[in-house]
Amino acid sequence: MTGCMQAVASRRDRAAFAELFQYYGPRVKSYLMRLGTDDESAEELMQEAMLLVWRKAEQFDATKAAAGTWIFAIARNLRVDALRRQKRPEIDHEDPALVPDGDPRADILVEREEQWERVRAALRSLPREQAHVIEMSFFDDKPHSEIAAELNLPLGTVKSRIRLAMGRIRNAMGDEQ
Amino acid sequence: MTPHHHASDELLLAYAAGRLDESLALLVATHLALCPHCRAEVERMEVLGGTIIEDLPPAPVASDALDVVLDRLDEEWEGPPARSRMEKIEDESARMLPQPLRDYLGGRLNTLKWRKLGPGVRQFQIIPRREGIATSLLRIAPNTAIPHHGHGGSEHTLVLAGSYMDETGQFRRGDVQSADDELTHRPVSGGEEECYCLIVADAPLRFTGLAGRILQPFLRF
Ligand SMILES: [Zn+2]
Numbered sequence: 200m201t202g203c204m205q206a207v208a209s210r211r212d213r214a215a216f217a218e219l220f221q222y223y224g225p226r227v228k229s230y231l232m233r234l235g236t237d238d239e240s241a242e243e244l245m246q247e248a249m250l251l252v253w254r255k256a257e258q259f260d261a262t263k264a265a266a267g268t269w270i271f272a273i274a275r276n277l278r279v280d281a282l283r284r285q286k287r288p289e290i291d292h293e294d295p296a297l298v299p300d301g302d303p304r305a306d307i308l309v310e311r312e313e314q315w316e317r318v319r320a321a322l323r324s325l326p327r328e329q330a331h332v333i334e335m336s337f338f339d340d341k342p343h344s345e346i347a348a349e350l351n352l353p354l355g356t357v358k359s360r361i362r363l364a365m366g367r368i369r370n371a372m373g374d375e376q
Numbered sequence: 377m378t379p380h381h382h383a384s385d386e387l388l389l390a391y392a393a394g395r396l397d398e399s400l401a402l403l404v405a406t407h408l409a410l411c412p413h414c415r416a417e418v419e420r421m422e423v424l425g426g427t428i429i430e431d432l433p434p435a436p437v438a439s440d441a442l443d444v445v446l447d448r449l450d451e452e453w454e455g456p457p458a459r460s461r462m463e464k465i466e467d468e469s470a471r472m473l474p475q476p477l478r479d480y481l482g483g484r485l486n487t488l489k490w491r492k493l494g495p496g497v498r499q500f501q502i503i504p505r506r507e508g509i510a511t512s513l514l515r516i517a518p519n520t521a522i523p524h525h526g527h528g529g530s531e532h533t534l535v536l537a538g539s540y541m542d543e544t545g546q547f548r549r550g551d552v553q554s555a556d557d558e559l560t561h562r563p564v565s566g567g568e569e570e571c572y573c574l575i576v577a578d579a580p581l582r583f584t585g586l587a588g589r590i591l592q593p594f595l596r597f
Contacts, residue, residue, distance in 0.1 A: 271426035271429050362385060
């Protein structure tokens with residue numbers, strides 16, 4: 200899919216965009232509905248998000264993100280902006296006040312697409328209880344204390360499951376910490 | 377120098393998932409501008425979020441969805457509004473503010489309408505209080521003690537300049553301290569320069585000492 204994204208970015212390739220739409224459109228809509236958006240609004244937001252994918256395609260940088268990460272961020276921000284009717288607070292990478300990365304990260308050497316596949320594989324092989332708290336963190340509007348209460352677990356257990364899961368993701372991405 | 381006290385996994389995950397309210401999102405994003413460590417962690421969480429979505433069962437979309445979007449590809453689009461860059465800064469002291477905080481303050485700092493809270497402590501409300509959430513900037517003179525107090529709810533502090541110290545450690549530029557109702561402390565600002573903090577509180581501070589009780593009516597962030 201990153202190849203399609205690059206084709207859209209570099210030469211406004213409509214056929215490649217249609218391919219992206221057919222793959223990501225239904226998934227973006229599914230994501231929005233999982234967050235509690237009703238069918239009609241999710242359809243509308245999904246179409247807007249995919250339109251933004253086309254419009255912002257020039258900003259896509261395959262060395263920084265896989266297509267899936269980039270499209271997810273667009274859909275997420277669009278939803279936040281629609282809910283609040285204003286821009287989500289975000290850093291500006293051009294900002295002179297931004298503290299730059301200390302040493303170049305090892306993952307720059309790894310292809311994003313490959314990294315993406317490895318994270319996907321790591322996610323699938325996470326122990327069920329770790330995957331569960333990660334999913335709840337992404338989709339459910341609840342603090343970790345509530346997730347812990349719901350699962351009948353001490354808060355510390357929820358926190359350590361998240362730490363363990365993030366450790367596996369870090370390994371999958373080839374990041375040393 | 378990069379921060380020593382980071383935003384919690386919970387805050388970073390909620391930010392990556394797009395689930396934080398505006399005030400906390402502002403605090404986390406401002407920390408990210410100052411902290412390459414958490415920035416990398418949020419990037420990983422975004423990759424994770426993308427893969428989770430990719431594995432969701434696809435939802436049926438409208439049968440004409442692709443055609444509708446294809447028809448709109450050539451529409452004019454003005455793009456996102458430009459951000460206030462360094463050139464737009466009116467007030468030199470605001471240079472130390474990273475984005476996105478600088479946008480909220482319009483490139484000003486000294487010339488903001490600071491409200492005096494007590495000796496050596498001034499406050500500026502950044503976002504109007506709503507749903508009990510207060511978002512403000514605190515400006516504390518060097519070597520000033522904030523009276524001993526507890527917290528009725530959660531309170532998150534991000535240091536922007538100067539430093540302060542309490543029973544749990546020292547906090548400098550970029551550091552985050554998240555306090556809940558279990559923490560009572562007596563922060564004292566460092567002597568080197570004025571201390572500026574961004575504070576997001578979801579409940580007013582409760583003061584435990586007598587000096588605190590006198591101050592309390594003023595300290596409504
Ligand atoms: Zn950090």
